[in-house]
Amino acid sequence: MLEAELKKEQNKSNFSRILKSTIFSLVVVAAVAVLVAVLVLPVLQISGVSMTNTLQDGDIVVAVNSKKFETGDVIAFYYNNSILVKRVIAYAGDWVDIDDEGNVSVNGEVLDEPYVSEKALGDCNIELPYQVPDGRCFVMGDHRSTSIDSRNTAVGCVSADMIVGKIVFRVWPLSGFGMIN
Numbered sequence: 001m002l003e004a005e006l007k008k009e010q011n012k013s014n015f016s017r018i019l020k021s022t023i024f025s026l027v028v029v030a031a032v033a034v035l036v037a038v039l040v041l042p043v044l045q046i047s048g049v050s051m052t053n054t055l056q057d058g059d060i061v062v063a064v065n066s067k068k069f070e071t072g073d074v075i076a077f078y079y080n081n082s083i084l085v086k087r088v089i090a091y092a093g094d095w096v097d098i099d100d101e102g103n104v105s106v107n108g109e110v111l112d113e114p115y116v117s118e119k120a121l122g123d124c125n126i127e128l129p130y131q132v133p134d135g136r137c138f139v140m141g142d143h144r145s146t147s148i149d150s151r152n153t154a155v156g157c158v159s160a161d162m163i164v165g166k167i168v169f170r171v172w173p174l175s176g177f178g179m180i181n
Helices: 002-040
Strands: 043-045 060-064 074-079 082-091 095-098 104-106 136-140 163-172
Touching (some): 082 104
Antiparallel strands (some): 043 060, 060 163, 082 136
16 A cells, blocks of 8 residues: 555656656747747748739748848838838949839849839839948839838838848748749
């Protein structure tokens, strides 16, 4: 009888130790997952139509936390307590010009923009040609007629410290699963 009671207490102790260990492991894994999602690979949901046809309203995308971008890369950045997604057009010191048909030139060269289905001057209240200020990049949405971006002083050029990262992958919807061009 005493042996049975001792075994019962040992089992309770083992169960309690295993339960605490399991809970601790789950908390550590969850904390690491949150840190990775916030600091390294932010997951974002697209809201709006400014990046149509590349990204649709409701798409879920993954960004890579990086400060190195090339012209044509899609980036996410902070703006008035929200995150906007636009395409990098030019860098500090570059001259941007947009004609009445919506053709974009950087430093006198017209950009080849196969991702834009409908060119437009859009909501532009800056004086063109425009020189991108130091420490900033000029961004535009792919749906040029509706996008509010660097062409408007309300958004303006994006500073490096406001950039969340480069959008690299769409995870939802599954029909659009894959790399972002």
